[in-house]
Amino acid sequence: MWRGRASFDRALGGLHDEVLVLGSMVDKALERSIEALRRLDQQAARDIIHNDLTINQKRFEIEEQAIELIATQQPLARDLRTIVAVLHIIVELERIGDYAEGIAKIALLHGDQPLLKPLIDVPRMADKARDMLRRSLSAFIEHDAQAAKQIAAEDDEVDALYDQVYRELLTYMLNDPRTIDRATWLLWVAHNLERSADRVTNICERVVYEVTGRMEEMNVSKY
Amino acid sequence: MEYTHTLEPAREAPPAASLIVERLSAWYGARQALRGVSLEIAPGQVTAVIGPSGCGKSTLIRCLNRLHEVAPGTRVEGRVLLNGEDVYAPGVDPVLVRRRVGMVFQRPNPFPTMSIFDNVAAGLRLNGLASGYELERIVIHSLHQAALWEEVEHKLRQPGTALSGGQQQRLCIARALAVQPDVLLLDEPTGALDPVATLKIEELLRQLKERYTIAIVTHNMQQAARVSDYTAFLLAGEDRVGELVEYGPTGELFTNPRDPRTEAYITGRFG
Numbered sequence: 001m002w003r004g005r006a007s008f009d010r011a012l013g014g015l016h017d018e019v020l021v022l023g024s025m026v027d028k029a030l031e032r033s034i035e036a037l038r039r040l041d042q043q044a045a046r047d048i049i050h051n052d053l054t055i056n057q058k059r060f061e062i063e064e065q066a067i068e069l070i071a072t073q074q075p076l077a078r079d080l081r082t083i084v085a086v087l088h089i090i091v092e093l094e095r096i097g098d099y100a101e102g103i104a105k106i107a108l109l110h111g112d113q114p115l116l117k118p119l120i121d122v123p124r125m126a127d128k129a130r131d132m133l134r135r136s137l138s139a140f141i142e143h144d145a146q147a148a149k150q151i152a153a154e155d156d157e158v159d160a161l162y163d164q165v166y167r168e169l170l171t172y173m174l175n176d177p178r179t180i181d182r183a184t185w186l187l188w189v190a191h192n193l194e195r196s197a198d199r200v201t202n203i204c205e206r207v208v209y210e211v212t213g214r215m216e217e218m219n220v221s222k223y
Numbered sequence: 224m225e226y227t228h229t230l231e232p233a234r235e236a237p238p239a240a241s242l243i244v245e246r247l248s249a250w251y252g253a254r255q256a257l258r259g260v261s262l263e264i265a266p267g268q269v270t271a272v273i274g275p276s277g278c279g280k281s282t283l284i285r286c287l288n289r290l291h292e293v294a295p296g297t298r299v300e301g302r303v304l305l306n307g308e309d310v311y312a313p314g315v316d317p318v319l320v321r322r323r324v325g326m327v328f329q330r331p332n333p334f335p336t337m338s339i340f341d342n343v344a345a346g347l348r349l350n351g352l353a354s355g356y357e358l359e360r361i362v363i364h365s366l367h368q369a370a371l372w373e374e375v376e377h378k379l380r381q382p383g384t385a386l387s388g389g390q391q392q393r394l395c396i397a398r399a400l401a402v403q404p405d406v407l408l409l410d411e412p413t414g415a416l417d418p419v420a421t422l423k424i425e426e427l428l429r430q431l432k433e434r435y436t437i438a439i440v441t442h443n444m445q446q447a448a449r450v451s452d453y454t455a456f457l458l459a460g461e462d463r464v465g466e467l468v469e470y471g472p473t474g475e476l477f478t479n480p481r482d483p484r485t486e487a488y489i490t491g492r493f494g
Contacts, residue, residue, distance in 0.1 A: 077480050
């Protein structure tokens with residue numbers, strides 16, 4: 001005899017879809033923020049800042065859906081872990097959205113000043129973080145703990161790029177103190193990207209928890 | 224009649240009893256209901272027994288106080304060690320076992336012709352365990368323990384059946400406690416009660432576990448999750464014989480069960 005859980009399964013599936021929607025909004029925000037910075041496009045930067053409200057709103061909507069499922073379905077075992085994972089993952093996603101907003105604000109900060117230097121490693125960091133983000137959400141949907149661990153390990157690459165950016169910008173500042181403002185801004189950008197990748201690592205931890213029931217710290221960032 | 228004695232424990236609280244089940248199998252005539260169940264029921268804790276209908280949950284706890292053998296044609300193999308002594312050893316009096324291992328059933332079953340007081344006193348009188356002042360003291364103490372005293376202290380001479388369903392069930396718990404058992408078994412004790420009466424019983428179990436080893440059979444997984452420290456999941460296979468699938472701390476079993484059959488059952492994928 002099977003108990004009816006078709007509607008619960010549909011609701012859980014809907015929750016997964018919503019997490020993917022939020023993930024895609026955040027991914028786009030990161031992409032656009034780097035583009036706005038590269039072109040110092042003030043209007044694009046303002047759009048990103050404005051759009052962050054939509055991301056926050058989406059996160060609250062998903063949270064409410066998850067809470068409603070807990071209240072009405074009293075989920076257990078894997079179902080419970082999935083919903084708990086969703087509640088954590090959407091917070092991580094929202095924070096990555098905030099980092100994108102932060103990068104847009106740095107584009108605005110530049111005003112009429114050009115970038116200190118052409119962006120090379122910063123877009124690389126963004127590409128890597130975004131790639132990790134998209135794959136972490138696929139791992140969540142596919143319940144793939146192995147992939148999640150692999151993605152978390154790749155955070156080292158982002159950290160290495162951050163080191164590189166840091167050293168380069170430090171050289172600029174030491175050689176010409178007039179560059180300190182703009183170098184610091186770029187350092188903040190790199191820091192936001194480094195933090196974004198850390199947040200992806202947290203998402204990976206939740207994927208492993210959802211699949212195995214074990215809470216493991218994956219990658220302790222050195223920053 | 225007024226009872227104004229100060230409340231004292233009927234005895235010094237001993238450490239809660241241990242109950243160990245070893246390779247327990249049970250039959251109804253030719254039909255086997257349970258196969259090879261082994262588990263250690265944690266002393267001073269609440270252990271929930273869950274599983275779909277027909278998995279042998281009730282049979283298991285009825286074997287623990289030798290109530291299973293009351294039905295004709297039944298048979299038990301294996302051992303049940305109460306504080307290290309096998310309750311199935313030759314020469315053990317099943318009546319004494321049932322006094323040390325009390326049982327509460329799904330339907331509250333107060334003795335219909337007896338008052339509230341006499342319901343609780345019945346076991347003590349029948350066994351000649353107490354009389355007079357001592358009897359009154361134990362009855363009052365048991366009613367306190369069952370969280371019923373304040374609701375009945377002025378109507379102890381009224382019939383037990385005049386109480387509400389939830390109160391009747393707590394009266395039955397008081398009756399079970401009056402003979403000072405080591406272990407309390409409850410078979411779906413809130414199955415016939417409304418949610419408020421259910422929560423009262425659950426709260427009561429949390430208080431009682433300080434002194435008693437408790438096992439509760441329940442269909443309600445949320446109840447098992449709320450009330451128990453350990454959970455045992457039983458399941459009948461294709462041959463319809465119940466077996467223990469998984470036993471462990473309740474928090475673990477309900478968040479991360481080890482056996483896929485437990486996972487399937489508690490997430491409603493079958494049952």
